[in-house]
Amino acid sequence: MITISPKDMTTAGKLSTMEILWNDLCQHGSFESSNWHEPVLNSPEQQYVGGTQLPMDWEKAKQQIRNKIE
Template sequence: MITISPKDMTMAEKLSTMEILWNDLCQHSSFESPNWHESVLNSREQQYAGGAQLPMDWEKAKQQIRNKTE
């Protein structure tokens, strides 16, 4: 078996690998989200409903993610 360290992978290779793994997990596994997911989602819904959290433009959100991962 050939192993490759993530340190030796480009960002594109890492993202592609994550997509492959995620797709496989979704097709071949059944799992439930952890309990804390619901509380986080409820909190964010309340923040949004109360005006404390505003939606972000999708392009801006993607750019912020890129900036954090580069």
């Protein structure tokens, strides 16, 4: 088996590898989400349905994410 460090891979190579792994997991994998996933995912949806969270423009959302990681 040949192994390669992610540090030695190009961005395109990393993305290609991730896509191959994701496709394989979707076709052949069986896994359960952790217990904490459901409430985290449901919270924004419940806020939206309850009217306390309004939809956000995609460009504005991306900018907010960029501001948080800078």
